[in-house]
Amino acid sequence: MPKYNYGCNVCNREWAQWHSMDAPSIECPHCFSKNIEKVPSNFITITKATQEKKAAKENVVDHIEENREILRNMRENAKNEDVLNND
Secondary structure, three states: OOEEEEEEOOOOOEEEEEOOOOOOOOOOOOOOOOOEEEOOOOOOOOOOOOOOOOOHHHHHHHHHHHHHHHHHHHHHHHHHHHHHHHO
């Protein structure tokens, strides 16, 4: 079943919805308007010049390191917020 992105022309909200290609008409889950349209989804293309061949282990290690950095930043931000809130 494909996932479609929609936007409401009445309340200007966007959402994603899974349904079959022959599903009945869709309505906005926020304002229940039928004045909606499909929104193109984002996609990327990789050319051979930029494509890197990595082993699965290398990909896992890269993702772990990225997540560690994100966690470090989150901890630092939380510490800074605690200092500001305690003053």
